[in-house]
Amino acid sequence: MAEMSDSLFFSLCEALLFSSSEPISETVILRIASEYLQDDEVGPLSEFIEWYNQRQSGLKIVKLAGGWQIVTRPEFSDAVRRLKTTTRKARFSRASLETLAIVAYRQPITAPEIENIRGVECSGVLKSLLDKKLITILGRKHGPGNPLLYGTTPQFLMVFGLDELQSLPSLEEFERDLADSDTKYLEIPFPQTDDISSTSNLESVDEK
Amino acid sequence: MAEMSDSLFFSLCEALLFSSSEPISETVILRIASEYLQDDEVGPLSEFIEWYNQRQSGLKIVKLAGGWQIVTRPEFSDAVRRLKTTTRKARFSRASLETLAIVAYRQPITAPEIENIRGVECSGVLKSLLDKKLITILGRKHGPGNPLLYGTTPQFLMVFGLDELQSLPSLEEFERDLADSDTKYLEIPFPQTDDISSTSNLESVDEK
Amino acid sequence: MNRIDDYIRIKLELFEGPLDLLLHLIRSQQIDISAISIARITDQYLETIELMKELDLDVAGDFLVMAATLILIKSRMLLPPSENTADNLEEEDPREELIRRLKQYELFKEASLKLEDMEQIRHRMYSRPSTPDEIQGGKDWIIDVSLVDLLTALKDIIIRRKDVIAHIVRPSPVSVREKMTRILELIRENGTLLFSEVFDDASSRQDVIATFLAILELVRTQLIRARQRCLMSDIRLVLCKPRQE
Numbered sequence: 001m002a003e004m005s006d007s008l009f010f011s012l013c014e015a016l017l018f019s020s021s022e023p024i025s026e027t028v029i030l031r032i033a034s035e036y037l038q039d040d041e042v043g044p045l046s047e048f049i050e051w052y053n054q055r056q057s058g059l060k061i062v063k064l065a066g067g068w069q070i071v072t073r074p075e076f077s078d079a080v081r082r083l084k085t086t087t088r089k090a091r092f093s094r095a096s097l098e099t100l101a102i103v104a105y106r107q108p109i110t111a112p113e114i115e116n117i118r119g120v121e122c123s124g125v126l127k128s129l130l131d132k133k134l135i136t137i138l139g140r141k142h143g144p145g146n147p148l149l150y151g152t153t154p155q156f157l158m159v160f161g162l163d164e165l166q167s168l169p170s171l172e173e174f175e176r177d178l179a180d181s182d183t184k185y186l187e188i189p190f191p192q193t194d195d196i197s198s199t200s201n202l203e204s205v206d207e208k
Numbered sequence: 209m210a211e212m213s214d215s216l217f218f219s220l221c222e223a224l225l226f227s228s229s230e231p232i233s234e235t236v237i238l239r240i241a242s243e244y245l246q247d248d249e250v251g252p253l254s255e256f257i258e259w260y261n262q263r264q265s266g267l268k269i270v271k272l273a274g275g276w277q278i279v280t281r282p283e284f285s286d287a288v289r290r291l292k293t294t295t296r297k298a299r300f301s302r303a304s305l306e307t308l309a310i311v312a313y314r315q316p317i318t319a320p321e322i323e324n325i326r327g328v329e330c331s332g333v334l335k336s337l338l339d340k341k342l343i344t345i346l347g348r349k350h351g352p353g354n355p356l357l358y359g360t361t362p363q364f365l366m367v368f369g370l371d372e373l374q375s376l377p378s379l380e381e382f383e384r385d386l387a388d389s390d391t392k393y394l395e396i397p398f399p400q401t402d403d404i405s406s407t408s409n410l411e412s413v414d415e416k
Numbered sequence: 417m418n419r420i421d422d423y424i425r426i427k428l429e430l431f432e433g434p435l436d437l438l439l440h441l442i443r444s445q446q447i448d449i450s451a452i453s454i455a456r457i458t459d460q461y462l463e464t465i466e467l468m469k470e471l472d473l474d475v476a477g478d479f480l481v482m483a484a485t486l487i488l489i490k491s492r493m494l495l496p497p498s499e500n501t502a503d504n505l506e507e508e509d510p511r512e513e514l515i516r517r518l519k520q521y522e523l524f525k526e527a528s529l530k531l532e533d534m535e536q537i538r539h540r541m542y543s544r545p546s547t548p549d550e551i552q553g554g555k556d557w558i559i560d561v562s563l564v565d566l567l568t569a570l571k572d573i574i575i576r577r578k579d580v581i582a583h584i585v586r587p588s589p590v591s592v593r594e595k596m597t598r599i600l601e602l603i604r605e606n607g608t609l610l611f612s613e614v615f616d617d618a619s620s621r622q623d624v625i626a627t628f629l630a631i632l633e634l635v636r637t638q639l640i641r642a643r644q645r646c647l648m649s650d651i652r653l654v655l656c657k658p659r660q661e
Contacts, residue, residue, distance in 0.1 A: 007264045010264070010266075011264060011265055011266035011281070011284070012266055012284055012287055013266070014265055014266035014267060015266030015267060015280040015281065015284035015287065015288055016266070016284075016287060016288060016291050018226070018266065018267055018278070018280060018544065019280055019288045019291060019292070019544075020291065020295065020544065021543055021544045021545060022295070022543075024291070024295065028291070028294055028295060032287050032290050032291055032294070033287075035287070035290065036284075036286065036287045036290075056215045056218070056219060057219055057222055058218075058219035058220055058221070058222035058223030058224075058226065059222060059223060059226055060541075062541065069543055070226070070543070070544070071541035071542060071543050072223040072226060072227055072541055072542040073219070073223065073541070074537065074540035074541055076219070076220055076223040076224075076244075077539075077540035077541070077542070078244065079220055079223065079224060079240050079241075079243070079244045080223055080224060080227045080542050082240050082243065083224055083227060083228060083232070083236070083240060084227070084542075091532070091535070091536075092531075092532065092535065094430075094432055094528065095432055097528035097529075097531050097532050098432060098524060098525060098528045100528070100531060101524045101525075101527035101528040101530075101531055102524050104527075104531070105524070105527060111385040116517075117517075117520055117521060117524060118432065118433055118435065118521065118524075119433040119434050119435035119436070119478060119482065119517070119521065120432060120433030120434070120435075120476070120478045121476075121478065123385060123386045124386075126385060126386055127386040130386070130564045133562065133564070136369075136562045136563060136564055137377055137382070137562075137563040137564060137567075138369060139369070139370060139371065139375040139377075140375055140377065140381075146381075147381070147385075148377050148381050148382065148385055153562070159535060159538065160531060160534045160535050160538055161534055161535075161537060161538030161541075162534070169527075169530055171523055171527065174523055174526040174527055174530070175523060177526065178522060178523070178526055223542075226542075226544065227542045227543075227544070227545070228545070229544070229545040300561050300565065302569065302572070305561065305565055305566065305568075305569035306569045306570075306572065306573050308566065308569070309566050309567075309569045309570040309573070310570075310573070312566065313570065325573065325577065326573060326577070327576075327577055367561065368561075368562065368563050368566065369562075369563070370563075376563075377563065377567065379567060379570055379571060379574070382567045
């Protein structure tokens, strides 16, 4: 529990984080705190975050795209969604997710390189990912044709709940998982069909 | 202080109020709470508000326009305002983006030339781009009126993550990757060189 | 069309591409990717493609390319080892490249499933809605704009003003026309200009290229002439006499 001397700092941090709809960097928080508080009142941010996240609350602080942000706890997501009239956006198609995964792990990468890995043409998917600002153009590759290079954006980190790219699970982990799970193949007789709503009634056939 | 039985209700209320930018009525809060909690867990809202407002915090709940809303406490308003001026985003208007694009791709260029391309007057937009240090004055063009010549700045390169101006992708390259079948931009006669007919050669030489 | 056909159709439509289909065929055989029998997998693959055609599914070119690749590998597997490599070199497994690609694809497919999970967890956490006062200018700008926005803006202008302009989309910051003007000025001032001098104020490779193209263009349009006293001597640029003279 926080001591009284921390309280003003804690309250200021809470007010700052609350008032922003986007992650704020530690530097900005501490700079503003030091402008409004005595030096000895400004504590390390980690102390505030630890205190905040262990209280009984509907909220928690997470690190996203390099900054800190207050979000609602996942267990209240259904209730919060009831409040919002907006329905859940369409989830990502498998094509988008595959392409994003390739861009995320192999960036900077060119369109032909992505297509080579996926084995299919991907211009439509790239366009939709660019429109959603999940990927962007990083420049050009030096070499024949100087093709454009793509990479992920801070928005990608935000949407997938990542602090930084290094927080992505390593590909070696997947390799290990795949090696361990040779026997699980039978359980997945066909690709998952959650992208296409019309298959929901057919899923049951699958399970019979 | 809240008893344990209230905690879930309190947390839910906090999550709901947090996630809304507008006041929520007591009726709505209690209705949603009763959908997600046991009857005996849902307490009177006033108890939650009283508890919330007496904690040491940077926030408080106020009644506004017939509903309840979390706001930052007045004593932190300067700091919050400071945060907003620090992290405000320069959202680009269409006019700014278009002007910036023309300057980037046709620099050095004069205001009349930009206006000729955009078909509208753009002194205000140019001023705002100058203020943002995305463009700068490169000199004057020799000719009638000696108009100012504009070009992009190192700040421009930083914002767009480019190492040099030559890395700016051409629209053709962009379209090639995205191969947008609806809109055949490639059919638009491209560098139709008022310059010279051999510009297309320049492009290909560039890429070697 | 009956329910089973519908079912198969939907399943087939769901394959992301030839690699996805192959991976599925391999998984349903419960074998390791490295141990695939090309003959068997090729037959199954071709059958599936046939089925897709029967169901009037649009079989994309990518699927057919893979079919050809499989048949090629199959035929190479049937060939006896060639004589000149048999002695010292291990004959390369014709399946090698395909196996490598399948494994790579499988890895990213796995990664994409993980991304999906991550997105679902993230989506259950709501942040504060943004308010209008967060937008617009402040002192330290965080500029929320990308190259894609820039290109899109450019595209919009072109579409809107297509009749008026079609010449704004070259990313070359060095204008050949400017170089032409500059060279003409220099020649007019000095009466003549050495080819080597022209490049003195060229600041970059782009600049050199633009200057060179400017000279070619000036020569082509007969505004200047290039003269050389003897082989290997410096080229001298002079103005052409106006035609009407």
